[in-house]
Amino acid sequence: MSQTRLVAIEQDILAKNDSFAAVNRQLFAAKGVFVLNLMSSPGSGKTTLLTRTLTDLKGRFPVAVIEGDQQTSFDADRIRATGTPAIQVNTGKGCHLDAQMVTQAVGRLPVADESVLFIENVGNLVCPAGFDLGEAHKVVVLSVTEGEDKPLKYPAMFASADLLIVNKVDLLPHLTFDVARMIDYARRLKPSLEVIELSATGGQGLDRWYAWIEAGLAKAKGARKG
């Protein structure tokens, strides 16, 4: 296949994705839904952070979750165990969710007006960065066991995010991970990147994460009324 044809196909795929993302974003704006697209490498703690968040914030506002994995419904089962509605999307050989998958999942989920919708993307630091799902923010989770160099090795991921969550800080006493250096690398790619250091299992830093979510939801509700 010629390089020109390859580029043309890639542009077609992204244009189709963007048109579904625009539809999603319009729906979320009309309903005042605050939507976050969580991305990370496998095992950095996305589902653990979500289950802890859903348990701690239970009853404060309506929530729904879309779970993306190549196979299994393990993560959606973990979310449903908290009493939160969740849909699992299996991408098979695909390495990311796309906007059309989100459109379809939203049609099958009870997404309430003025609610929060969490989307957990397929675990890897490459493909999810390129696809707009119609979210308010992309959130990248990096755990302290993964190495400070990850932002520079996977720049598109960190450049696409608005919030970086540094997870598993409870493990720092046992590691040589340099948090400040990692944050410096990430902000070279995205100077405005916000950072929250936390432990999804230990609980340190979760208050800041919860405040960030509540502020985002308040903004989505305000925009809807306006």
Ligand SMILES: Nc1nc2c(ncn2[C@@H]2O[C@H](COP(=O)(O)OP(=O)(O)OP(=O)(O)O)[C@@H](O)[C@H]2O)c(=O)[nH]1
């Ligand atoms: N020590 C420690 N372990 C954590 C923390 N958060 C998650 N874990 C552990 O990390 C492992 C992976 O967590 P998951 O939540 O499944 O990670 P994930 O990002 O959802 O993984 P994928 O869905 O496979 O991409 C589990 O064994 C968790 O218990 C944390 O803050 N501290």
Ligand SMILES: [Mg+2]
């Ligand atoms: Mg998970």
